[in-house]
Amino acid sequence: MLDGLFQPTHLIIIFAIALLIFGPKKLPELGKGLGEGIRALKEGMKDNSQASADQKKNTDTKDNKDIKA
Numbered sequence: 001m002l003d004g005l006f007q008p009t010h011l012i013i014i015f016a017i018a019l020l021i022f023g024p025k026k027l028p029e030l031g032k033g034l035g036e037g038i039r040a041l042k043e044g045m046k047d048n049s050q051a052s053a054d055q056k057k058n059t060d061t062k063d064n065k066d067i068k069a
Contacts, residue, residue, distance in 0.1 A: 004010075022030060 018030075019027060
């Protein structure tokens with residue numbers, strides 16, 4: 001259904017429509033905001049996966065201490 005959605009001609013048409021709607025002065029600001037949002041999302045996902053790995057490591061260490069005692 002979504003095969004070929006992001007072909008170069010489609011992207012050009014989407015960019016042209018966005019240019020008409022938002023104007024040339026707003027597009028760089030929108031791009032910057034989108035980039036910052038994606039960057040923050042990636043950092044949050046990385047921090048979350050690292051925290052869950054640390055939590056799992058602490059749980060495994062605690063379980064091993066219980067077994068040895």
